[in-house]
Amino acid sequence: MSIVDLLSWALIIFGSSFCIIAGVGVLRLPDYFSRIHAVGILDSLGAGALILGLMLQAGFTLITIKLFLILVIIVITGPTATHALARAALDSGLTAELDEENDPSSN
Amino acid sequence: MMYHSMVIAAFGLMLLWLSLSGYFNFLQVSFGILSTFFVVWLTIHLKLLTTDGARLQILRGYPLYLVWLTWEIIVSNILLAKIILAPKMELHRQIIHTKANQSSDLAKAIYANSITLTPGTLTVDVDPDGFTVHSMAKTFADDICSDKMNERVAKLERLSTVDNVK
């Protein structure tokens, strides 16, 4: 029991620290397309670890199923929303700042 | 085939209702059955129901792929966190074009979403033969160029279509 507790606390702390890293990244990163990556941290590992920790805390109940559904929704809609954001930025005429042009044929 | 997917949809919706409500008395469950029928009717009416029940077959190779993807997400998250927290961020932003070996739309969507879900790489655009990917640092770009994920998703697709032919 206490091992499960310890594991869930560790996951919750891990997840929330990654959420903070995502927030710092959104503030610090220099251009729009890099900031999308920072929000990606929040969508994938931040939410994932946090919800996994809460699931361990809840045990085998309906609460676990609901938390799992929340995680599934976040993980599925996250990339879709990100893709829509990237397309919206491209269509509004924003181009990505690049440090090196690798493949000139693309875009 | 139509009945097949209708039954699957109704079963899934009823399961969703039961797991979300948590009440198992007569009134609540009958409300659930009623709304399940209503939603299935609505999906048929709006022509949202796909008639090829074979879509479920792709679930075959999933567990292994999901485990691998989770590992990949954790590793690249830590790499990206290191980059963000470093006093001087070592960015190497570039746009690369990668080929997609998958033939079906579903497998392509899985591949594109897997790229986006892995932090550090982001699918910007999709065209018939591949994706345009924005990458944050050299390690992420190398990861994409090595086609590991591409091969995995293509294998997943083969695994799910072999049984379709039978």
Add this chain to the structure above:
Amino acid sequence: MMFLVATIALLVVVLLMLVRAFMGPTFVDRILAINGVGTATVLLIALLGFLTSRPEFLDIALLYALINFVGMLAILKFFRFGDLGEEDEG
């Protein structure tokens, strides 16, 4: 106790995202930041449910996750076409 720490961490994330939403040079930056606020809010509601031991909050979190996604697509579509439009190509 640990729920409280995580809640405060998420509030800090919301604050950081809001700063970006106010600063954001382009409108897509702002929408990106608001998307991040939405995800953080979903997690925050779920955590609040645990903090006050009221699991009904999870239903709200579930609904908020869906509404966040649909709302963001609606905003993007509005900015792209100028109206929410009849054509279904997004």
